[in-house]
Amino acid sequence: MVADVTAPRLDIDALLADPAIRIVVCCGAGGVGKTTTAAALGLRAAEVHGRRTVVLTIDPARRLAQSMGLTELDNTPRQVKGIDVEASGGELHAMMLDMKRTFDEVVEQHTTPKRAAEIFANPFYQAMSSTFSGTQEYMAMEKLGQLRAGDEWDLIVVDTPPSRSALDFLDAPARLSRFLDGRMLRMFLAPARTGGRSVFSLVTASFGLFSKTVQKVLGAQLLTDLSGFVAALDSMFGGFRQRADQTYRILQDPQTAFLLVAAPERDAIREAAYFAERLVAERMPLGGLVLNRMHSAESAGLTADEAQEAAERLEREGDHQDAADVLRIHAALLRQGERETAVAAGFTEAFPAVPATSVAAQPADVHDVDGLRTIGALLA
């Protein structure tokens, strides 16, 4: 099914079958079914297209995670059992991102054990690795880079973090590496590099006001922790930035396809449009739009107005209450379908060349492999 007649149809099967496509990134606003879409795509790639697939999920709903055999954050892809891959020879693996552990691994890889221990003990690192608002995005990016570098997967399907904005997935890693490499840090670092006692001994001359204010507002303790953190991280700067840049380049490569996931609601469509603009600006390959939870009833010879009128007539007469309810259900479905099509058309008007596909709303939530298979078939 296609959301709007003017949008080209997004051919999911062609995308999943294409050996040149190695990464599919599902992005969009919160609550639109990104994780379910990612899991359904992964299952279909394995079952129908025989690809050795891994799905990287960030924060899946518990029951959906269980449906793929995931019970804890363990940062290791686990093979999903009980799926139908005999004919195709594919495999499906799934993992949940453990943000803190991924960060720890990065640190371990880029520095000596002694330095790593210092970093782990630093309160600033502890806070940053578990709570900094961009860490999850950065670590998702890092994990994606690792999975791709291993070259053991035909296809990696990524579910992006439930961020404030879908754009955070693209922006946070750059922000983090800018921080780790930035002017601010060099200011903090200057004394540490020259062996100065106080962080501010050298910068005071040019940044007297700044340092005084920061000390006043944040307290000296924080600055000591921060300078320790920064000094310990010094050796890793190059590594951090290099890796973030590398992954960013992979995302610009034609081996990647971004799928915008949205529901037919104004906010979700607007978010998808922002993201599409950004992908175009960054020259990142936009694969298409997936519209989840579309209601598209067939009129079956009965328009919304006719059904509504007939329901009112029956109610006035006092008979056939249940039939009147059925007519109201029909009218409401048709109207909802019209409204959703109109909302979705807003995206297609802005991006007429972006192919789209839609998935009909399901009567019950998806939390098992059968449900994912159904969604996969509806997507294709």
Next chain:
Amino acid sequence: MGEHRNWPERLHVVTGKGGTGKSTVAAALALGLAAGGRRTLLVEVEGRQGIAQLFGLDPLPYAERRVATTTGGGEVRALAVDPEEALLEYLDMFYKLGAAGRALRKVGAIDFATTIAPGLRDVLLTGKVKEATTRSQDGRRVYDAVVLDAPPTGRVGRFLNVTEETRKLVKVGPIKTQSEGVASLLRSPMTAVHVVTLLEEMPVQETLDAITELSGLNIPVGRIVVNSARPPLLAGGRITKAEIKRGLTAAGLAAGAATVNQLATEAQAHLTRRELEESLRLELAELGRPLIELPQLPGGVDRDGLADLAVRLMRA
């Protein structure tokens, strides 16, 4: 013009899973609480400009602007808090920085402080909300109530629990004092956190999780708002094709097999959905907290729809 009996708190924090309509509910609540000549402030903190979109306005600046008027000369003002502006304002208030504040921004200090220092950003955002909630002029509160369109359920606990995050890092100084002030307001009877949900599994699960989390943090939970509830059609729980056919005929419509089958399929899907909704409603009821249901707005959310929801919220 007394208190709104059913909503006695002064600071209403509205959260909910993404897509549940928490911003709509927050706006409707601010409208409802402003009825009868009162003044409310609707605050957003995530830089989405959701308020402007709801009220059909241009993006809001970092200033308290009137976005709606209500009966008896009441008004809703809105504020989109920007963390950088909040930090500059804050520094200015305590240190009289003036132009030096702009200089700080130039060297990247403000960007650094608001995006990098964990928790600081949230201290600033909630600090601004606290300031507005407790602000007085001529011995009177400037706002009768403040409604905060808060981050979604997955992040709201961390957002509201600002002291914990900052306590680990900041041991002294005004930021510490500030975050302690916010923490005590959020844990006082002046505050209630309302959770918006749909009758769908994931939003309900997140509602349950969020309430457990907030209760563990001693932050008072207010109402559960079930948004977009469907009308209770087909109360009997079943209908046959023969009944549909008789109904269509009685209404003077053609009752062809295709039409009857289509309607029967739709009715069945509706019943499946309703059964699930019923069990979710029970799960929510078991929490023993006040539950409000708001209907799906047939025409989508517009000004009239907001006003309608506002009236329903105040009645509940």
